[in-house]
Amino acid sequence: xxxxxxxxxxxxxxxxxxxxxxxxxxxxxxxxxxxxxxxxxxxxxxxxxxxxxxxxxxxxxxxxxxxxxxxxxxxxxxxxxxxxxxxxxxxxxxxxxxxxxxxxxxxxxxxxxxxxxxxxxxxxxxxxxxxxxxxxxxxx
Numbered sequence: 001x002x003x004x005x006x007x008x009x010x011x012x013x014x015x016x017x018x019x020x021x022x023x024x025x026x027x028x029x030x031x032x033x034x035x036x037x038x039x040x041x042x043x044x045x046x047x048x049x050x051x052x053x054x055x056x057x058x059x060x061x062x063x064x065x066x067x068x069x070x071x072x073x074x075x076x077x078x079x080x081x082x083x084x085x086x087x088x089x090x091x092x093x094x095x096x097x098x099x100x101x102x103x104x105x106x107x108x109x110x111x112x113x114x115x116x117x118x119x120x121x122x123x124x125x126x127x128x129x130x131x132x133x134x135x136x137x138x139x140x
Contacts (some may be wrong), residue, residue, distance in 0.1 A: 002032050002033060002034065002035045002038050002072050002073070002076045003031065003032050003074055003075055003076050004032060004033060005022070006023050006028070007022055007075060007097060007115070008020050008022055009017050009078050011043050012114055013114075014080045014081075014083060014114070014116070015082075017078045018078055018079070018114045018115070019075055019078050019114065019115045020113065020115070021111060021112070022111060022112075023111050024108065024109065025105045025108065025112055026094055026105065026108060027105050027106065027107050027108055028104055028105060029105045029109075030081075030093075030103075031090050031103045031104060031105055032076050032090075032101060032102065033102050034052065034070070034097050034098050034100035035073075036098060038043070038073040038074050039070060039071065039072050039073050039100075039132075040069075040070070040073060041065065041069075041070055041071075042055075042059065042069050042071055042122055043067060044068065044069055045067055050100075057075040058072070059071040059077070060072075060121060060122035061122060061124045062100065062126065065099075069124075070100065075111075078118070079115055079116075079117050080114065080115075081116060081117060081118075081119050082116040082118075086116075087106070088106055088116045088117055088119075089105060089106050089107055089109050089113065089116050090103050090104070090106060090109075090115050090116060090118065091103070091106040091114055091118045091121075092104075092120065101121070103121070104118060106118070
């Protein structure tokens with residue numbers, strides 16, 4: 001599987017569903033690796049707009065593969081970005097497998113903590129962060 005650690009999917013305080021570690025992870029621990037049997041490359045050209053948007057929502061884009069989206073076939077598709085200005089606890093490693101960067105822990109991650117990946121992991125991050133940048137109503 002792509003995700004290399006015990007995890008669960010649960011409601012995220014940041015956005016929809018998120019991936020939560022079920023065990024503490026040390027800085028530098030391998031969290032995710034592209035797995036050709038699980039993850040897939042999908043060409044965006046010619047797809048109906050709804051299908052294209054769904055793939056972009058759950059997948060990520062690699063600038064070295066223009067016109068393609070990589071769709072994680074496991075729970076990694078629920079990985080969220082941290083709110084703007086906050087650090088991610090998961091980052092891209094310089095190492096690659098099948099042309100895709102490994103994802104490692106940027107710092108110690110506690111058991112039960114949501115995995116938050118750096119926005120630079122997805123060339124489509126600006127569009128995906130719009131919901132975090134919209135003003136929220138102030139409670140009275």
